[in-house]
Amino acid sequence: MGARFHGVSRHGRTVDLNLTEIRRYPEASVAEVDPPHAARVLLAGTGARDVRLEAGDILKENNPAT
Structure with missing residues (x-):
């Protein structure tokens, strides 16, 4: 847990999510x-x-490499 996901929504808003x-x-x-x-x-x-996710959507985390 603690994975982070960052991006931009389809409305152009910043998305910064934590699992x-x-x-x-x-x-x-x-x-x-x-x-x-x-x-x-x-x-x-x-x-x-x-964020509107549907079954089958794939998320890629953006945690910095350690």
């Missing part, structure tokens, strides 16, 4: 999800209301 939770099942939070599995994620931050 705060991953739910593999309704009652089970996990730290990561391996392909081909799916999960529900909670993203919070600036511009979160401008």
Whole structure:
């Protein structure tokens, strides 16, 4: 967790999101999800209301390399 996603919404607004939770099942939070599995994620931050994700959308994190 703690992954960050940054970009611009389709309305031109800045989007800076943090991954705060991953739910593999309704009652089970996990730290990561391996392909081909799916999960529900909670993203919070600036511009979160401008982002509309649909099933199958792919997010790429922009954490700096360490």
